[in-house]
Amino acid sequence: MSASASVPMPQAMTYREACKQAIRAAIIADPRVFLMGEDVARYGGCYAVTKGLAGELGEERIRDTPLSEVGFVGAGIGAAIAGMRPIIEIMTVNFSLLALDQIVNNAATIAHMSGGQFAVPLVISMSTGAGRQLAAQHSHSLEGWYAHIPGLKVLAPATVEDARHMLQPALDDPNPVLIFEHVMLYNREDVLDPNVTEVDIVSAKIRRPGRDITLVTYGGSLFKTLEAATALQQDGIEAEVIDLRVLRPLDMATVIASVARTRRLVIVDEGWKSGSLSAEIATRVVEEAFFELDAPIRRVCAREVPIPYAAHLEQAALPQTAAIVAAARGLVRGA
Amino acid sequence: MTDFRMPSLGADMEAGTLVEWRVKPGATVKRGDVVAVVETQKGAIEIEIFNEGLVSEIVVPVGGRVPVGTVLARLEGAAGAREPAAPPPLPPPAPPVSALPVTPGRPRISPAARRLAAARGIDIQRVAGTGPAGAITVADVEAVSPAPGAMPPQRPGFDPAAMRQAIAAAMSRSKREIPHYYLSQTVDASAALARLERMNRERPPPERLLPAALFLRATALAVAKTPELNGVWEDGRFRPGDGVHIGWAIALRGGGLVAPAIRNADRRPLDDLMAALRDLVLRARSFALRSSELSDPTITVTSLGDRGADAVLPIIYPPQVAMIGIGRIVTRPWVIDGTLGPRPIVAITLAGDHRASDGHRGGLLLAEIDRLLQEAETL
Amino acid sequence: MNAAEAKRLVFDVLSRIAPEADLAVLPGAAHMREELDLDSMDFLNFISALHERTRVDIPEADYPKLFTLDGAVAYLSR
Numbered sequence: 063m064s065a066s067a068s069v070p071m072p073q074a075m076t077y078r079e080a081c082k083q084a085i086r087a088a089i090i091a092d093p094r095v096f097l098m099g100e101d102v103a104r105y106g107g108c109y110a111v112t113k114g115l116a117g118e119l120g121e122e123r124i125r126d127t128p129l130s131e132v133g134f135v136g137a138g139i140g141a142a143i144a145g146m147r148p149i150i151e152i153m154t155v156n157f158s159l160l161a162l163d164q165i166v167n168n169a170a171t172i173a174h175m176s177g178g179q180f181a182v183p184l185v186i187s188m189s190t191g192a193g194r195q196l197a198a199q200h201s202h203s204l205e206g207w208y209a210h211i212p213g214l215k216v217l218a219p220a221t222v223e224d225a226r227h228m229l230q231p232a233l234d235d236p237n238p239v240l241i242f243e244h245v246m247l248y249n250r251e252d253v254l255d256p257n258v259t260e261v262d263i264v265s266a267k268i269r270r271p272g273r274d275i276t277l278v279t280y281g282g283s284l285f286k287t288l289e290a291a292t293a294l295q296q297d298g299i300e301a302e303v304i305d306l307r308v309l310r311p312l313d314m315a316t317v318i319a320s321v322a323r324t325r326r327l328v329i330v331d332e333g334w335k336s337g338s339l340s341a342e343i344a345t346r347v348v349e350e351a352f353f354e355l356d357a358p359i360r361r362v363c364a365r366e367v368p369i370p371y372a373a374h375l376e377q378a379a380l381p382q383t384a385a386i387v388a389a390a391r392g393l394v395r396g397a
Numbered sequence: 398m399t400d401f402r403m404p405s406l407g408a409d410m411e412a413g414t415l416v417e418w419r420v421k422p423g424a425t426v427k428r429g430d431v432v433a434v435v436e437t438q439k440g441a442i443e444i445e446i447f448n449e450g451l452v453s454e455i456v457v458p459v460g461g462r463v464p465v466g467t468v469l470a471r472l473e474g475a476a477g478a479r480e481p482a483a484p485p486p487l488p489p490p491a492p493p494v495s496a497l498p499v500t501p502g503r504p505r506i507s508p509a510a511r512r513l514a515a516a517r518g519i520d521i522q523r524v525a526g527t528g529p530a531g532a533i534t535v536a537d538v539e540a541v542s543p544a545p546g547a548m549p550p551q552r553p554g555f556d557p558a559a560m561r562q563a564i565a566a567a568m569s570r571s572k573r574e575i576p577h578y579y580l581s582q583t584v585d586a587s588a589a590l591a592r593l594e595r596m597n598r599e600r601p602p603p604e605r606l607l608p609a610a611l612f613l614r615a616t617a618l619a620v621a622k623t624p625e626l627n628g629v630w631e632d633g634r635f636r637p638g639d640g641v642h643i644g645w646a647i648a649l650r651g652g653g654l655v656a657p658a659i660r661n662a663d664r665r666p667l668d669d670l671m672a673a674l675r676d677l678v679l680r681a682r683s684f685a686l687r688s689s690e691l692s693d694p695t696i697t698v699t700s701l702g703d704r705g706a707d708a709v710l711p712i713i714y715p716p717q718v719a720m721i722g723i724g725r726i727v728t729r730p731w732v733i734d735g736t737l738g739p740r741p742i743v744a745i746t747l748a749g750d751h752r753a754s755d756g757h758r759g760g761l762l763l764a765e766i767d768r769l770l771q772e773a774e775t776l
Numbered sequence: 777m778n779a780a781e782a783k784r785l786v787f788d789v790l791s792r793i794a795p796e797a798d799l800a801v802l803p804g805a806a807h808m809r810e811e812l813d814l815d816s817m818d819f820l821n822f823i824s825a826l827h828e829r830t831r832v833d834i835p836e837a838d839y840p841k842l843f844t845l846d847g848a849v850a851y852l853s854r
Contacts, residue, residue: 325509325535353509353511355507356510356536357528357532358529393529602826609816651796675821702815702816703816704809
């Protein structure tokens with residue numbers, strides 16, 4: 063037993079707990095790191111990510127703010143320029159629109175406008191996505207909008223491992239980094255490999271290899287897509303599932319290498335189709351790998367409506383496993 | 398209930414051996430599907446079906462050798478039975494699942510499949526699509542032509558001695574039955590070569606054209622204007638062809654000869670004909686021809702190429718009624734505006750069946766080929 | 777591409793076009809088209825395959841330089 067005592071044991075952990083451990087470790091490791099946002103300290107976060115952290119780490123490091131996104135995001139930008147490493151938590155991407163001016167006009171541009179004199183090493187995390195019957199004002203997936211903006215990095219951890227390890231490289235990055243956590247992922251549990259202590263924030267990952275079709279997705283849709291791949295296997299179709307992980311800059315090399323092998327592509331995104339991230343990926347594949355394609359590109363995205371409140375309508379509006387299976391099957395089998 | 402019978406793949410075929418069934422009882426088949434492989438004196442040939450329906454019974458098992466006309470399999474729900482001489486499989490019509498407009502006549506093919514077909518010289522008109530909305534996919538192209546290096550193993554059943562016998566039988570019959578007349582015309586090929594040189598200069602090697610493609614196009618257009626020479630002599634009378642289906646004589650490495658059809662050659666643009674030539678040569682030499690290609694030709698062309706003789710006097714392949722020969726292009730003195738100059742010239746010859754046509758019509762055909770080649774820029 | 781690689785490539789391509797030929801005894805200076813009985817389509821396929829494998833553009837005017845094995849190897853390993 064003594065020999066194994068020094069070997070870290072694999073540990074089952076929820077995505078929520080992984081987010082919390084990441085914040086806790088970053089704050090303990092670096093005195094410049096602190097977290098602020100609405101209801102993060104005394105209440106413990108609207109998704110309970112920071113529950114208990116204020117008691118442990120102190121309200122200097124886990125700070126409640128007034129209900130003003132434009133105010134506390136701006137304060138975070140100032141703190142980052144002044145040498146701190148702030149983590150700003152915005153309750154949901156829907157509310158981040160109140161801070162768009164700070165994020166897009168200030169955080170993303172200051173390094174450029176100052177001729178490189180001021181970096182903004184800021185991390186902003188927020189929840190995104192639908193599925194919890196929170197209705198249209200709390201359920202949209204607007205990360206694709208942020209992926210439009212030069213000067214920002216945009217991350218979408220889908221796995222417990224990424225939730226645990228993406229924060230540190232985001233804090234180390236001199237650019238403002240946005241981290242999007244899908245609301246349906248917080249309760250997912252997975253075994254964390256103790257031998258993995260860091261991940262990159264550069265590359266997409268193949269979560270399941272396959273030779274017949276490439277399914278590209280990220281965030282909350284990853285698990286529906288993996289389920290679809292399992293269903294397709296029963297049809298004899300080997301689907302390759304790519305988790306983008308990083309929405310800006312996109313790791314198109316991984317996507318294109320996969321499409322060059324499978325020659326078919328389905329993009330799964332909870333964002334809407336029009337003017338979207340899925341549109342961008344499809345365009346880049348057509349621009350850079352047109353002659354690799356053996357079938358049209360298909361997209362499985364949210365219906366073009368504000369996400370409904372009623373459970374059955376909400377589910378009908380979102381990309382679902384059956385639709386992913388049907389799209390993939392149509393491209394491989396020629397339905 | 399319809400019977401699927403051993404087809405006749407030319408006048409010289411009496412029997413064939415079934416070497417492979419590509420369908421099983423219960424399979425649904427449609428017009429143009431390859432359902433079996435039959436060994437003949439011309440090697441193993443893929444046999445297409447011309448009915449739709451359900452295969453209810455396989456009558457002749459693999460290994461069976463049976464005369465032409467023997468029932469090989471039975472179909473249920475089959476309609477529109479028509480023995481050989483039917484058009485080749487067209488890509489299936491696109492089902493109305495997509496809002497994409499379907500351009501008539503333009504095959505639906507994926508970008509990757511189009512690139513592969515071009516690289517391998519595959520004529521996409523001959524590839525049946527199985528992809529989304531009936532599109533031709535990479536797998537469909539590969540099914541027609543495996544990767545170089547993965548050349549199909551020589552099919553079972555090609556026996557050079559048997560092919561020699563088949564050629565002997567057909568040619569003897571021709572010389573015994575057909576009263577040939579021969580005509581020859583010497584043609585200035587400079588306009589044709591100038592066009593090729595100009596086109597090829599701007600193209601990578603896989604897209605370049607051979608003079609054969611231009612000769613084929615000029616010949617096909619001229620034949621279309623001379624219907625008396627395009628068709629077959631059967632039961633004591635001439636029956637015109639249902640299109641200009643040019644049999645292209647291909648010498649096999651190691652001896653032997655086949656002349657599969659390029660269908661509707663008069664209606665196909667130059668690049669398309671070149672692709673068809675490459676495709677046919679490749680498949681003829683790897684013994685992957687289809688039944689309709691062997692039974693369809695309405696006239697045959699033999700082009701000797703740049704290592705051949707100056708001129709050829711062809712022997713008509715029965716039951717056809719004409720054959721055109723194209724000699725080697727040679728530089729010879731030529732009179733241009735009253736003075737002598739060197740010109741690339743080519744002897745184009747015709748053998749005609751005097752039962753079906755007279756020499757005058759044949760002469761018009763050669764003159765028309767000459768005229769078209771002088772206007773090669775418009776071909 | 778060095779001469780050894782060029783020769784391997786030429787042999788590989790030729791062995792697909794003329795599978796029955798014994799390339800080991802092909803004289804370097806002999807006219808390949810005569811020696812291997814390559815017609816104009818075979819020769820175009822030979823040039824096309826070399827182009828596809830090396831991306832070397834081979835204009836028609838240069839075809840005669842590739843008529844012999846030695847010539848083809850020299851052309852590709854320029």
